[in-house]
Amino acid sequence: MTHPENPETAPDPATRVPPSGGPDVPDVPDAQGAHDAPRRTGSGFGRVLVLVYGIFAISATARASIQLLRDWHEAPVAYGLSALAAVVYIVATIALARGSATSRTVAWTAVTVELVGVLAVGAWSMLDPAAFPKPTVWSDFGIGYGFVPLVLPVVGLTWLWRTRPPQTSTTEPKDRA
Amino acid sequence: MVLPLVLLVVALCAALTGWAGWFVARDRAVVLKQLWGGAVIEGAIVLQMIVAGVLAATGSSASDPVKLWGYLITALFILPVAAVWAFAERSRWSSVVLAVAAITVAFLEWRLWQIWTA
Numbered sequence: 001m002t003h004p005e006n007p008e009t010a011p012d013p014a015t016r017v018p019p020s021g022g023p024d025v026p027d028v029p030d031a032q033g034a035h036d037a038p039r040r041t042g043s044g045f046g047r048v049l050v051l052v053y054g055i056f057a058i059s060a061t062a063r064a065s066i067q068l069l070r071d072w073h074e075a076p077v078a079y080g081l082s083a084l085a086a087v088v089y090i091v092a093t094i095a096l097a098r099g100s101a102t103s104r105t106v107a108w109t110a111v112t113v114e115l116v117g118v119l120a121v122g123a124w125s126m127l128d129p130a131a132f133p134k135p136t137v138w139s140d141f142g143i144g145y146g147f148v149p150l151v152l153p154v155v156g157l158t159w160l161w162r163t164r165p166p167q168t169s170t171t172e173p174k175d176r177a
Numbered sequence: 178m179v180l181p182l183v184l185l186v187v188a189l190c191a192a193l194t195g196w197a198g199w200f201v202a203r204d205r206a207v208v209l210k211q212l213w214g215g216a217v218i219e220g221a222i223v224l225q226m227i228v229a230g231v232l233a234a235t236g237s238s239a240s241d242p243v244k245l246w247g248y249l250i251t252a253l254f255i256l257p258v259a260a261v262w263a264f265a266e267r268s269r270w271s272s273v274v275l276a277v278a279a280i281t282v283a284f285l286e287w288r289l290w291q292i293w294t295a
Contacts, residue, residue, distance in 0.1 A: 047266045048273045051259055055281050058254070062247045070243065 039163040041099040041107060049159055052152060053093040056145075060086035060137050067134070075134040081121055082136045085149075088114050092156065101165075108160055115153035118142060122150070179232075182225050183290040186252075189218045190283035197276035200269070207263045207271040215256045215275070218282065222253050225289075240295050248292060252285040 042050050064086040067079040088110055095107035122141035125132045132139050142149030193214050200207065226249050232238060239245040259278030263271040 043266060044268065044270050047262065047270050048277060051262055051274050051277055054258070054262075055255065055277075058251060062251055066243055066247060 041095075041104065041160065041163050042097040043099075046096065046099075046159060046163065049156060050093060050097045052148070053089060053096060053156070056137070056149070056152070057086065057089035057093045060089050063137070071134075075132065078132045078134050078136045078139065081117075081138060085114075085117060085137045088117065096156070096159075104160065104165075107156070111153050111156040111160065114149075115157065118149050118153060179228070179293050180290065182221070182228060183286050183293075186218060186221045186225065186286045187283045189214075189221060190279045190286070193218065193279040194276045194283070197272045197279065200272035201276065204269045205272060206267050206269065207260075207275050211275060212260050212264075215260055215279075218279075219253065219256060222249065222282075225249060226253070229293075239293050241292055245289065245292050248285050248289045252282050252289065255282050255285070 040046065060082065064079065064082040067075075067082055072079060092107060092110035092114060095103040095110055118138045118141060121136060121138035125136075125139035135144050137145060137149055141147060193211065196211060196214065197207070200211075229239075229245060229249060233242060255278050259274055263274035263278075265271075266274065
């Protein structure tokens with residue numbers, strides 16, 4: 001969210017800390033292969049992105065649970081949309097963290113739904129405030145969360161595009177083996 | 178009673194954010210010492226839970242205890258999850274992860290204080 005200046009995922013070996021603790025790091029392609037191999041969506045800058053998605057997944061789920069279980073009658077439309085947002089954030093978090101070919105497709109879908117959702121709900125909540133007596137994550141374009149819900153899907157889509165594997169590139173004809 | 182505890186956690190989070198931010202600037206990954214710093218924050222959150230429990234038992238609970246505990250439990254889980262996630266990354270991005278997690282906990286504390294004093 002805050003440091004998109006260098007989304008290159010390959011860590012510089014000179015600055016690596018000796019792996020003295022923590023879970024083992026999956027093999028990172030060396031400098032030669034790093035530019036050819038599809039980059040994983042959950043490492044490098046993607047690790048920060050997945051964390052932010054995870055935080056939104058947790059907080060939206062917690063919020064939606066309370067709203068749906070206890071306060072459903074207060075604002076059914078807003079709370080239903082809160083639950084939808086929670087599901088979208090959960091799916092996007094898991095898909096971005098996994099980063100397999102299937103997960104990548106799921107992530108594209110989830111983040112696109114998220115972008116459409118925040119734009120649609122944001123516009124709807126401004127045009128018809130009566131439908132939203134209580135706020136959702138996405139109402140007023142996510143103003144209650146510092147507009148992070150509005151920025152997040154844009155960053156997510158950009159990241160998915162930048163880490164796309166060469167073989168799924170739509171701008172170039174496929175090179176069949 | 179409540180405000181000093183919230184301020185304590187926020188101050189600890191600010192310190193951890195600064196520490197992690199310094200590591201980002203120095204292009205370094207998270208080190209174990211920083212996770213001990215996170216553990217201190219976890220201890221302070223547990224202390225908040227104890228205080229919240231005692232206050233509830235003595236009849237002066239918050240106006241919305243469900244939300245209060247929702248925020249307390251969420252705040253408790255953020256740093257451990259982020260620590261595991263950050264430690265799997267051996268680049269400066271792990272320090273960014275830790276900084277973002279600490280900022281999030283500070284934000285949750287601010288909301289917590291709002292609910293507690295509502």
